[in-house]
Amino acid sequence: MNKNYNLNVLFSLLFVLIATVVQSQTTQVSxxxxxxxxxTGGCGDENENLIGIIDALPGYDVDGxxxxxxxxSLLASQLxxxxxxxMTDMEREDPENTTFFPVA
Known part of the structure; x- marks a missing residue:
């Protein structure tokens, strides 16, 4: 076999392998x-829009x-x-209210 042919095949296989590994890696966004x-839901909801945008990006997974x-402990594992x-801006809740935003 031709030495250049073997190098081309080796390079092609290596390129496919690297491309497969890189493509399979995703970035998690919460x-x-x-x-x-x-x-109030629908298109006006900033979270819904943000989640939709991130979800549409190749290589990114979104956790809502x-x-x-x-x-x-649950929050720590999620993060x-x-x-x-x-965390988008809070327009409808009071961050001083511990029933919404606990001291923990």
Missing amino acids: VFNYPNLNG SITSFSDA EESTFFF
């Missing part, structure tokens, strides 16, 4: 997703399951899985 925190900060954490 969004604090308290119901109606910043809208964080709805409370009251269970510190540990994420590279980024977003």
